[in-house]
Amino acid sequence: MYRYITGFLFLLSTAVFAQTSQPDQPIRGYGSSSVFSHNDYLQPVPFYMAYLSETGYVEADIFLEKGKLLVAHTKEEVSMLNSLEDMYLRPLQACIRKNRGYVFADTSKTLTFMIDLKTEAQTTLPALVTLIKNYKELTTCKSLLITISGNMPSPDKWSQYPSFINFDGRPGIAYTKEQLQRVPLISDNYVKYSDWKGTTNITDSQAEKIIALRDEVHAKNKPLRLWGMPDRASSWAMFMNLGIDIINTDHPQDAVKYVSRYGKDNFRLATSQTTYQPTKKFSATAVPKNIILLIADGTGLAQIYSGYTANHGALNVFNMGTVGLSITRSANGYITDSAAGATALSTGRKTNNRYIGVDSVGTRLPTIAEQLKQKGYHISIASCGDITDATPASFYAHQPDRKMSEPIALDFMSTNFDVLIGGGKNSFVARGDKRNLFDELQRKGYTVSDQLSALPTIDNTRFVVIDDDAELRKSDGRGNFLTDSFRKASAMSVKSKQPFFMMFEGAQVDWGGHSNNLPYLATEFLDFDALVGEAVKFADQNGETLVIVTADHETGGLSLVGGDPGTGAVTGSFSTGGHTAIPVPVFAYGPGAHLFTGVYQNTQIYYKMLQLVGGK
Numbered sequence: 129m130y131r132y133i134t135g136f137l138f139l140l141s142t143a144v145f146a147q148t149s150q151p152d153q154p155i156r157g158y159g160s161s162s163v164f165s166h167n168d169y170l171q172p173v174p175f176y177m178a179y180l181s182e183t184g185y186v187e188a189d190i191f192l193e194k195g196k197l198l199v200a201h202t203k204e205e206v207s208m209l210n211s212l213e214d215m216y217l218r219p220l221q222a223c224i225r226k227n228r229g230y231v232f233a234d235t236s237k238t239l240t241f242m243i244d245l246k247t248e249a250q251t252t253l254p255a256l257v258t259l260i261k262n263y264k265e266l267t268t269c270k271s272l273l274i275t276i277s278g279n280m281p282s283p284d285k286w287s288q289y290p291s292f293i294n295f296d297g298r299p300g301i302a303y304t305k306e307q308l309q310r311v312p313l314i315s316d317n318y319v320k321y322s323d324w325k326g327t328t329n330i331t332d333s334q335a336e337k338i339i340a341l342r343d344e345v346h347a348k349n350k351p352l353r354l355w356g357m358p359d360r361a362s363s364w365a366m367f368m369n370l371g372i373d374i375i376n377t378d379h380p381q382d383a384v385k386y387v388s389r390y391g392k393d394n395f396r397l398a399t400s401q402t403t404y405q406p407t408k409k410f411s412a413t414a415v416p417k418n419i420i421l422l423i424a425d426g427t428g429l430a431q432i433y434s435g436y437t438a439n440h441g442a443l444n445v446f447n448m449g450t451v452g453l454s455i456t457r458s459a460n461g462y463i464t465d466s467a468a469g470a471t472a473l474s475t476g477r478k479t480n481n482r483y484i485g486v487d488s489v490g491t492r493l494p495t496i497a498e499q500l501k502q503k504g505y506h507i508s509i510a511s512c513g514d515i516t517d518a519t520p521a522s523f524y525a526h527q528p529d530r531k532m533s534e535p536i537a538l539d540f541m542s543t544n545f546d547v548l549i550g551g552g553k554n555s556f557v558a559r560g561d562k563r564n565l566f567d568e569l570q571r572k573g574y575t576v577s578d579q580l581s582a583l584p585t586i587d588n589t590r591f592v593v594i595d596d597d598a599e600l601r602k603s604d605g606r607g608n609f610l611t612d613s614f615r616k617a618s619a620m621s622v623k624s625k626q627p628f629f630m631m632f633e634g635a636q637v638d639w640g641g642h643s644n645n646l647p648y649l650a651t652e653f654l655d656f657d658a659l660v661g662e663a664v665k666f667a668d669q670n671g672e673t674l675v676i677v678t679a680d681h682e683t684g685g686l687s688l689v690g691g692d693p694g695t696g697a698v699t700g701s702f703s704t705g706g707h708t709a710i711p712v713p714v715f716a717y718g719p720g721a722h723l724f725t726g727v728y729q730n731t732q733i734y735y736k737m738l739q740l741v742g743g744k
Contacts, residue, residue, distance in 0.1 A: 426638025
């Protein structure tokens with residue numbers, strides 16, 4: 129008993145005991161209340177570890193020995209030191225007293241205390257009833273369900289026991305209405321339905337057996353538990369996708385973390401978006417007149433493949449044909465940030481994290497957009513984020529810190545670039561220096577608007593549209609901002625009769641990675657991929673345009689641990705809330721695309737572009 133008390137005091141000393149609310153409940157209501165702490169007494173700190181994780185179910189096996197109810201897994205392990213009272217009844221009583229009649233501080237949460245009778249029910253259950261009657265807090269608690277399993281009496285004898293005693297149901301039994309009211313869950317042995325061990329995929333026939341069982345149990349309006357099922361994250365995901373309500377586990381803390389994140393780690397796209405199949409073949413000697421550089425911020429191969437899986441096995445970027453890998457480290461770090469990553473792409477120089485358009489000692493570096501403007505190119509910069517943020521800013525600004533939004537916006541004024549689209553309005557009109565850059569841009573001959581809805585009406589080859597609605601999530605109503613902006617910018621580029629350079633950023637794949645939110649990330653990538661499709665279609669129609677797709681870095685350390693392109697379902701797992709050093713893919717289509725194969729530093733993308741347009 130000493131190890132249980134000291135273990136609990138340790139948890140108290142680290143302030144874990146404080147009750148905290150769980151995140152929003154994921155698909156089908158999965159959360160901590162869905163977790164069943166199987167053989168809980170084998171945990172390093174029985175009861176308390178599950179309780180502090182707010183699991184919905186805790187199980188203890190008991191033996192009646194010498195008139196005492198003792199907790200153990202087998203008869204050989206029975207010890208007079210491990211009484212049911214010490215290990216579970218008294219701790220439960222203390223928690224209910226602390227929470228004024230409820231098990232948890234969150235009074236909406238319930239606990240099913242499963243007591244598995246290992247000795248015969250005829251003597252064990254009456255002894256248990258007698259013992260529990262000494263704990264009035266347990267028998268009257270509205271959020272506690274004391275439930276008997278193992279050697280249960282037959283259902284026709286249940287009425288002989290007090291109403292605070294419930295019973296673990298079994299499938300295939302025709303319970304009466306009264307009996308079913310005392311069944312809080314229905315359990316069965318997993319091996320009766322499947323021999324899947326949690327690797328590869330479960331067979332269709334075995335999945336169908338489990339689904340049939342689930343439907344039978346749900347028809348009784350009861351949750352289903354399977355004991356003996358594989359016990360790892362990939363297995364939990366599979367069973368949750370099959371609609372098994374209760375996760376039976378020997379790892380309750382890990383399972384609580386997993387199921388509470390289920391809505392952020394799983395995504396299913398109900399209707400796939402169409403992709404464009406490129407039609408043109410370019411000779412190895414062809415060179416582009418125009419360049420479209422598309423940057424999916426924070427996007428590694430896992431992010432891309434999550435989009436491919438969700439979109440039922442189709443992506444525009446996978447149709448581009450040419451693939452390379454870019455090494456992203458910065459001048460002062462193994463892991464780059466967006467400022468140094470985008471500066472490497474725009475200038476061909478490695479720089480320090482946070483630096484925008486300057487080298488590692490702060491010297492201004494000419495960007496490819498600035499160099500091409502001097503050669504008579506029409507220049508467009510756009511982002512579905514703040515246009516003064518690191519990635520777009522690295523193509524027109526020169527500042528020692530990415531957070532210098534107002535100086536970054538001011539830098540745009542001296543570029544003479546033609547098109548700027550994105551969010552970040554305050555850096556232009558609510559400035560500390562009281563300058564209104566919108567007014568100044570209008571005097572320079574730009575059409576200026578703070579409404580994305582103005583895009584279709586613009587007929588000027590030089591325009592600026594800065595609307596903070598560009599920073600909305602795709603799922604929150606941003607609409608087709610990226611593709612609509614691309615169509616307008618490309619149309620005005622063509623109208624200018626100049627060669628052109630365009631940089632469009634899909635900013636929010638990165639934001640989804642930072643928040644470890646797979647649905648957010650995948651939705652944003654698919655929106656970006658729709659932009660890729662528009663750009664590749666334009667390249668086919670134009671015949672003189674090179675399209676390059678890459679990223680500044682990967683965000684989130686995403687791994688894909690499950691999925692099915694047939695259904696559009698994908699499951700991910702994140703290792704960090706920050707960036708990683710993993711190389712990122714480079715895709716290319718159009719004249720000169722062959723230069724982008726291989727593995728190279730991110731700075732080489734700049735030099736390859738410059739080489740193709742006749743730069744030095």
